[in-house]
Amino acid sequence: MISLTSPVRTRAQDWPAAAKLGALLAATTALFLLPGLWVQIAALAAVLGLYTLPGRVFLRHGLAQLRVLWPIVLVLLVWHALTGDLPDALRIALRIVNAVALANLVTMTTTLSDLTEVVHRIFAPLRRAGLPVAVIEAGIPLVIRFTPTLIQKGRALHQAWRARSSRRANWRIVLPMTLLALDDADHLAEALRARGGISPFED
Incomplete structure (x- = not known):
């Protein structure tokens, strides 16, 4: 990442x-x-x-x-x-x-850790009220982390298309880009499950 x-x-x-x-x-x-x-x-x-x-x-x-x-x-x-x-x-x-x-x-x-800590403090009242905010707290840094990764993969797909065709890629790389994103999400879910997952009421 x-x-x-x-x-x-x-x-x-x-x-x-x-x-x-x-x-x-x-x-x-x-x-x-x-x-x-x-x-x-x-x-x-x-x-x-x-x-x-x-x-x-x-x-x-x-x-x-x-x-x-x-x-x-x-x-x-x-x-x-x-x-x-x-x-x-x-x-x-x-x-x-x-x-x-x-x-x-x-x-x-x-740093991502500092951003995560601020989000954790912001959600503290909701957490004390018993709302399941741990998933949201985990999701925000994951989005920040994976956004540049997806951008990089999109650029790599575009360059690969240009190397193999004289036509513009346009919508043609949408499907492989979507499959890459889903594959990354699947690997991430497996990694989270291997570490015990995320409890929605985690402190």
């Missing part, structure tokens, strides 16, 4: 994970409450500035993680261009990019 943690050591990695998640929540809320296009553009400039501060390696690594957003942005722009509302498409696309980029910035500067 591949971690989303930055390969470059930054000052932000010493900051409390709870504070970073709180700042992320506040910033994301502000992005969705402030509708102006120029607000989103200014936010994008600020986000790029945050990615640039730790250096070129950090910037390249961070932007590489965001390349998966371009199909979503493209679909939004094309659809709204056809419906005659391109400015709204730009606002939505910039809002999505800014929000995901900020979240990516947090995961790059926070």
Whole structure:
């Protein structure tokens, strides 16, 4: 499995994970409450500035993680261009990019164990109330861990297709990608069962 943690050591990695998640929540809320296009553009400039501060390696690594957003942005722009509302498409696309980029910035500067500990503390009241939150607590770090793995496998499938055909892969790699994801999920389930599984009421 591949971690989303930055390969470059930054000052932000010493900051409390709870504070970073709180700042992320506040910033994301502000992005969705402030509708102006120029607000989103200014936010994008600020986000790029945050990615640039730790250096070129950090910037390249961070932007590489965001390349998966371009199909979503493209679909939004094309659809709204056809419906005659391109400015709204730009606002939505910039809002999505800014929000995901900020979240990516947090995961790059926070260890998975620190994120898991914050989630554990957040769910403490629900756990004391007797709700089965252990499965959710285990699922969140698993999603964070396996997302870059699936992205890497998707790129490998795309490269394998290009090596064997002159046609674009497009939807043709959806089925093998789905099978790979299901195979990974099956192996993970077996590993969890071998370790006793996860009790929904685990402390």
